[in-house]
Amino acid sequence: MNLEDIRKDFPIVSKVIYFDNACTSLKPVQVVDAERDFHLEIGACIGRSNHLLAEKASEATENSRRKISKFVGVKSEELVFTKNTTESLNLLANSLKIEKGKTVLSTVLEHHSVILPFRKMCREKRLNFEMLEPSGDGTFTKEQWEQAINENVALIVTHNANNTIVTSPPLEFIVKKAKKVGAKVVIDGAQGIPHGKFNLYNSGVDFLAFSGHKMLSTGGVGCLAGKKEALNELAPFLIGGGTVQQVDREKEVYQDSPSRFEAGIQNYGGIVALGAAVEYLEKVSNFLEAHEKKLSARLMQALQQVGAIVYGLEERNAPLASFNFARAKPHEVSLLLSKMSKICVRSGMFCAEPAMNFFGAREGAVRASLYFYNSVEEIEKFEKALLQIKQITGA
Amino acid sequence: MGIFSAKYRGYSKLAFQCILRKVTLRKCDTGVEEQIRTEMTAIASSVSPSAAGFTFKYYKMILWLLTIITLASGVLMLQGAYNFYQFGNCNGPNSDEFCIFNPTATLQTCTQFEGPRELKTPTSLQGHILSNGTVTVIEYGCLTCPFTKKIEPTVQKLLQKYIGRITFIFKPLPIASHNNSWTTAVATECSDQQGKYSQYRETVFEKQNEIKQRGLAVLIEIAESQELDIEKFEQCLNSTTANNLINETFEEGIKNGIYATPTFFVGNKSFVGNVLESELTNAIEDELQ
Numbered sequence: 047m048n049l050e051d052i053r054k055d056f057p058i059v060s061k062v063i064y065f066d067n068a069c070t071s072l073k074p075v076q077v078v079d080a081e082r083d084f085h086l087e088i089g090a091c092i093g094r095s096n097h098l099l100a101e102k103a104s105e106a107t108e109n110s111r112r113k114i115s116k117f118v119g120v121k122s123e124e125l126v127f128t129k130n131t132t133e134s135l136n137l138l139a140n141s142l143k144i145e146k147g148k149t150v151l152s153t154v155l156e157h158h159s160v161i162l163p164f165r166k167m168c169r170e171k172r173l174n175f176e177m178l179e180p181s182g183d184g185t186f187t188k189e190q191w192e193q194a195i196n197e198n199v200a201l202i203v204t205h206n207a208n209n210t211i212v213t214s215p216p217l218e219f220i221v222k223k224a225k226k227v228g229a230k231v232v233i234d235g236a237q238g239i240p241h242g243k244f245n246l247y248n249s250g251v252d253f254l255a256f257s258g259h260k261m262l263s264t265g266g267v268g269c270l271a272g273k274k275e276a277l278n279e280l281a282p283f284l285i286g287g288g289t290v291q292q293v294d295r296e297k298e299v300y301q302d303s304p305s306r307f308e309a310g311i312q313n314y315g316g317i318v319a320l321g322a323a324v325e326y327l328e329k330v331s332n333f334l335e336a337h338e339k340k341l342s343a344r345l346m347q348a349l350q351q352v353g354a355i356v357y358g359l360e361e362r363n364a365p366l367a368s369f370n371f372a373r374a375k376p377h378e379v380s381l382l383l384s385k386m387s388k389i390c391v392r393s394g395m396f397c398a399e400p401a402m403n404f405f406g407a408r409e410g411a412v413r414a415s416l417y418f419y420n421s422v423e424e425i426e427k428f429e430k431a432l433l434q435i436k437q438i439t440g441a
Numbered sequence: 442m443g444i445f446s447a448k449y450r451g452y453s454k455l456a457f458q459c460i461l462r463k464v465t466l467r468k469c470d471t472g473v474e475e476q477i478r479t480e481m482t483a484i485a486s487s488v489s490p491s492a493a494g495f496t497f498k499y500y501k502m503i504l505w506l507l508t509i510i511t512l513a514s515g516v517l518m519l520q521g522a523y524n525f526y527q528f529g530n531c532n533g534p535n536s537d538e539f540c541i542f543n544p545t546a547t548l549q550t551c552t553q554f555e556g557p558r559e560l561k562t563p564t565s566l567q568g569h570i571l572s573n574g575t576v577t578v579i580e581y582g583c584l585t586c587p588f589t590k591k592i593e594p595t596v597q598k599l600l601q602k603y604i605g606r607i608t609f610i611f612k613p614l615p616i617a618s619h620n621n622s623w624t625t626a627v628a629t630e631c632s633d634q635q636g637k638y639s640q641y642r643e644t645v646f647e648k649q650n651e652i653k654q655r656g657l658a659v660l661i662e663i664a665e666s667q668e669l670d671i672e673k674f675e676q677c678l679n680s681t682t683a684n685n686l687i688n689e690t691f692e693e694g695i696k697n698g699i700y701a702t703p704t705f706f707v708g709n710k711s712f713v714g715n716v717l718e719s720e721l722t723n724a725i726e727d728e729l730q
Contacts, residue, residue, distance in 0.1 A: 377475045385483035438482060438493045 047333045049421060055326075056419050063389040063424045068209050068237060068366055068396070068415030070259045073319075077262055080322035081315045091311050093288060107314050110321025111304075117324045118235075118254060119245030120271045126304040127312055130268035131236040132159040134255035135203075137270060137307060138232055139163035141280035148200035149174040151229075153215070154400040155184065155208045160234050161400065164203050174198070179404065184211045184358040188219045195223040202231045207238035210401045210413070211358025212366040214238070221250040230276070236260055240417070241338060241364045243331070252276050258316065263323035267316035270307070277303035284309040334418040341365035341416050341425065348429035349414075352436060357405045365416035368396070368407070371441035376412045379435055383412075387431040391415075452477060477504070550701035550714040551586035551616045560704070560711045561697040568612035568690050569638060572600050576728040577608045578721075579706040581690075581699045584626055585619040585653055588715045589703045590646045595718045603725060612690040614702055621656040624678070626687045628660040631677035635669045 053059050055074035064072055084106060090099035092107055108122065115125040128134045140163075144150070150164050154177045161177070168175035178194050180186045195202065202224050207214050217233070224231045230252040235244060239254075240261035246254050253276065258267040270277075282289055282300050286309040292299045300306045327334070342365040349356050354369040370376060380393035394410040395402045402410055414428065435441070455473035462469050478500045486493035496503065521531035521541070531541065563579055580596065582589035600609055613629070615622035625645060632641030644663045645652065652659045657678075664674045677683050705712040707724035 375475065377472060378479055381475060381479035382482060385479055386486050434486070434490060437490055438486065438497050440494070440498065 047330055049333075049337065049419070052330060052333070052419050053421070059419060061388070063387070063420075063427060065414040065416055065420065065424075065428065066390045066392050067240075067260070067417040067420075068413060069392050070265070071240060071262050071417055072419065073262055073264060073323075074326055076326055077264065077319050077322045081264055081319035084315045084318040092314065093305070103314055106321075107312075107317045110317045110324075113321045113324045114269060115271070117243065117328070118239065118256075118269075118271045119243075119247050119249075121274070123303055124246075124271055124274050124277065126270040126272075126277065126307045127317055128255075128268045128270055128307070129266060129313075130259070131234060131255045131257040132163075132268075134268050134270035135159050135232070135234065136163045137283040138203075138253055138255070138280070139167040141283050142167075142201065142230070143279070143281070144171065144173055144200045146172050147174075147198075149176055149196075149198045150201045150203065151176050151178065151194055151199050152203045153178045153180065153186070153205075154404050155180060155210065155213070155398065156203070156205060156401070157209060157234060157236070158397045158399070159236075160203050160205070164201075173200075177400065180213075184213050184405070186213075186215045188216050191216065191220055191223060195220070195227060195229065197227050199224070199227055199229045202229055203234070204232075205234045205237065206244065207235075207241065207364060208398070208401070209237045209366075209396055209415075210368050210398050210405075210411075212237065212362050212364045213358060214363065217249060217251070225250070237364075237366075240327075242335065246271050246273075258320040258323060261320075261323055262326055263320040264316050266313040267320050269320075272303075274303060277307075280307070282306055282309075286310050330418060337418050338365050338416070340422065341418075341420060344422050344425045345414060345416060348425050348432070351429060352432040354432070357407065357411065365420070366413065367415075368402075368405075368411040368413045370407060370411045371436060371439065374435070374439040374441035376407075376410045378439065379412050379432075379441075382435045382438070383428075383431055386434070387427065389428055389431055452480075550588055550703070551583055551619065552701045553614070553616050553695075553699065558698040558700045560699065560706075560713075562706050562709055562711070563612070563693060563697050565693060566608075566610060567693060568610045569633065571596075571609040571611055571639075572604060572607060574603060574606040574608050576603075576606060576708065576725060577610065577706075578725065579610045579612060581612045581614045581694050581702055581704040583614055583616040583619060583622055583702040584629055584642070584645050585622040585649055586616055586702045587649065590649055592703050592715050593646055595721065598718060599721060599725070602722070603729075606729060607725060612694060613687055614691055614694040614699055615687065616702060620653040621660075623687065624657060625652055625660060627678055627683045628657075628664070628674075630683040630686050631674050632664065632667070632669060634677055634683075635673065637667050637669055640667055641669075 055076060056072045057075070058064060058072050088099055088102045088106060090097070090103040092100060092104040094100065111122050111125055115122045128137060150168055150173055152160060152164060152175070165175045167173065176194070178186065178190060202220060204215055204220070206217060221231055232253045232255070233251045235254050235256035237260070238244060239256040244254065253270060253272040255270050256268065259265040289301055289306050289309045290298045291301050342362055345365050345367055346356070346360055346362070349367055349369050354371060356367050356369045358368070371379060376393040380391050383389040383391055392413045396413055452473060455471040455476065459469040459471045459473050478497065481500055481503065482493050482497040485496035525531050578599065599607070613626040615626045629638065629642055629645055632638055641663060644667065648659055648663065661671065661674070664671055701713055703714070705716065705721060707721060708728045710724045712720060
């Protein structure tokens with residue numbers, strides 16, 4: 047596998063420099079073809095009809111489920127398909143049973159999709175919601191977690207890689223401490239899973255939520271992975287056809303996981319696409335790790351050269367950086383990058399306003415987030431464009 | 442810009458949303474200012490980095506300038522529309538200059554009748570012979586017509602260039618809609634009687650606008666300035682002789698289909714309006730061969 051061959055699978059990279067992978071990744075032709083082929087050749091629904099197309103649909107989606115489950119180290123029945131990470135987290139927030147008065151612990155670096163559902167849960171169920179602040183450079187120490195995780199903590203919801211400065215909390219330590227106090231651990235894997243394998247059982251976490259669209263797949267499919275016993279303890283969230291074993295006039299009996307949580311017709315084309323995406327990631331996994339390390343170092347070097355204010359540590363484990371110029375608004379920088387150089391980045395709060403406020407970026411920042419199909423040459427063009435913008439804006 | 446260009450319609454929509462918010466005392470959150478500023482800067486960057494820097498820094502001033510120009514041209518357009526409604530020409534009464542609201546009517550000509558019409562090459566040598574030669578060039582012109590005036594330098598160039606080779610005949614054809622056009626034609630005839638035709642004609646062109654406003658008074662002032670016998674001049678003005686001369690070329694012009702001035706004939710070719718010098722010289726060269 048080499049970069050040139052990989053880039054041929056992503057036609058968009060020949061037209062623009064795409065540095066907005068933390069928002070959504072590009073899709074390779076193999077994934078698009080898989081979804082298209084499903085719709086053109088199968089197209090039926092599963093678990094309802096018993097005709098030949100329904101059988102094929104069943105086979106295709108369960109095949110995908112197996113691949114994706116293996117990718118995150120769980121069994122097939124331990125992987126629930128949702129719409130996206132946000133829905134997965136909402137499912138947990140609405141369905142987890144926690145004793146009144148207990149604490150849900152999170153951090154200020156979380157995405158709004160973590161903070162909002164669990165904060166609402168706490169308000170409604172009279173729980174405490176606490177947000178841990180990192181050190182000034184955005185990292186968490188074991189001591190901080192040691193102090194925060196106490197007997198009253200029932201649930202810890204955090205990330206394995208955040209979307210602003212791409213740091214990771216000390217997960218192993220957190221899980222160990224959580225088990226001691228009997229707390230469950232939920233991981234927002236939206237940013238982390240696309241960049242490296244994660245084994246739920248090995249990590250010891252209870253639930254993992256992630257999205258397909260950030261890992262080469264098409265939008266509309268996300269996953270919630272969890273140990274079977276933990277999933278079966280959850281109250282059903284969205285209910286309807288497909289979630290029940292039996293329904294009569296008065297009561298209903300729900301299915302076990304995953305069907306219990308997959309109400310209605312699912313995005314089967316998207317599920318098949320996600321299976322193809324996981325297959326693609328498995329194929330490039332060795333290349334991905336080495337190449338992203340290179341991209342990461344070059345990106346930080348470029349931002350240093352142009353004198354940008356970069357939030358977080360210099361050394362980072364994925365090619366993502368949020369930055370600002372002293373005298374230029376982030377939206378103006380991102381617009382100029384797009385209009386003058388066809389470079390796609392994101393600007394604003396990145397749906398992580400507490401995090402950006404913590405770093406003092408009250409108007410937000412510019413974020414460049416790369417993936418394994420980006421190149422060092424693209425970073426060089428990015429650096430040149432930033433220098434030009436710096437000159438124009440007087441930043 | 443959003444009204445005329447689909448590309449910028451998005452910006453105008455954002456701008457209106459912003460105005461609505463500001464009018465209702467809310468913060469404008471459409472991001473239109475950043476969009477317009479960066480769009481302008483990106484366009485300027487294709488010229489040079491310093492142009493981009495200037496645009497980025499002074500975009501508000503540039504936008505204000507564009508706004509003032511737009512408002513000013515809006516006012517002028519309304520004025521033109523009013524003039525067109527009142528006087529049939531954007532530029533006001535007695536003007537034959539180009540008008541955007543009626544472009545086909547003023548092809549750099551003063552119109553006598555609705556044209557074009559079938560033109561016939563005049564056969565008579567009636568009119569003012571300005572030079573003699575083998576090839577005949579005829580001009581029907583109105584001395585109060587701004588386009589006859591405009592092409593006069595070209596006429597003088599042709600007379601110099603083709604001296605001894607062309608017979609140039611100027612046939613006066615006063616345009617009815619011009620103030621004092623007939624009197625001016627007659628007065629110029631009267632100056633010819635005192636041997637001052639060329640100088641008088643030259644001054645008539647110079648004072649064309651004044652003549653259209655003050656008429657006879659200016660014509661007499663010109664005669665005085667050129668030391669014509671004023672008594673004789675005034676007698677001529679009132680006589681039938683000069684009037685008949687003008688009438689003859691006028692009638693001949695109408696018979697030959699002349700609908701606007703200036704109209705040129707070179708051999709059998711005709712040219713209407715403020716034509717290029719090269720068109721006339723090419724026609725003359727063809728005839729000379």
